[in-house]
Structure formats: C-alpha cells, structure tokens
Amino acid sequence: MKRLLVAGLVVIGLNIGSFAAVDGKKIFEKNSCPICHKETKDAIGPSLKTIAEFYKNNPKQLEQFFKGQADPIVWPDRFDMMKTQMGKFKAMSDEELKALIEYMLKH
Numbered sequence: 001m002k003r004l005l006v007a008g009l010v011v012i013g014l015n016i017g018s019f020a021a022v023d024g025k026k027i028f029e030k031n032s033c034p035i036c037h038k039e040t041k042d043a044i045g046p047s048l049k050t051i052a053e054f055y056k057n058n059p060k061q062l063e064q065f066f067k068g069q070a071d072p073i074v075w076p077d078r079f080d081m082m083k084t085q086m087g088k089f090k091a092m093s094d095e096e097l098k099a100l101i102e103y104m105l106k107h
C-alpha cells in the first residue's frame, strides 16, 4: 500500500515537471527573447503588448510566422534582426510553440 502511494506521488511529480516544461514564459526567457522584447515598452524589438495587438485575434498566423510560413507584420522593415532568431523556433515542439504563443498574446 505504501509502495503504491509512493509510486502515485512520483507520477504526479513527473506530471508537474512536464507541465513546467511547456510554460510559455519560461520558453520565452530561456531563449533570450527578453533581450529585445520587453513586456510593455518597445525596445530593440516591439514589446509583447505591441506584438499582441497585431496577433491577438489570429494566433494561428503567429504560429505560421514562427514556422517560417508567414511574413512579419509588426515591424517588417526591421525583420533582419529577428531573422537571426528564427532557427530557435525550429527546435521547438508544437506544444512549446503553443505555450509560447499563449504567453505572448496574453499581453
């Protein structure tokens, strides 16, 4: 009985662990996005608030942008700098992309 309980706790622990792995904010921070993207103030890149204004009603298009299937729409004339970041999205799973998009569009 005790062993069963321990096994149960381990399973719950693992679940919490994998939930944290798809935390959009963590993905954003881990990939150095905050260097150029602040929460509310435009900086080197547009703020999350600015980006959310463009994509709030169309998260699918943001997913396509990250996958290289849609053109930039926020500051297209400054895309060169963002272009160097695009490889990072290729390394992300669909689940991670979704979490990242959800976090960004909350602003």
Ligand code: HEC
Pocket (backbone or CB within 6 Å): 028, 031, 032, 033, 034, 035, 036, 037, 044, 045, 046, 051, 062, 065, 071, 072, 073, 074, 075, 076, 077, 078, 079, 080, 081, 082, 085, 088, 100
């Ligand atoms: C070296 C600075 C820099 C870093 C680091 C950076 N970006 Fe950007 N990003 C920019 C610039 C500049 C733009 C404006 C050009 C543009 O709109 O595409 C931009 C634009 C964007 C846009 C708007 C795209 C559009 O439709 O125009 C999104 C979304 C975005 N970045 C997400 C991210 C995410 C997520 C990360 C982290 C993986 C990241 N950026 C890292 C500089 C950066």
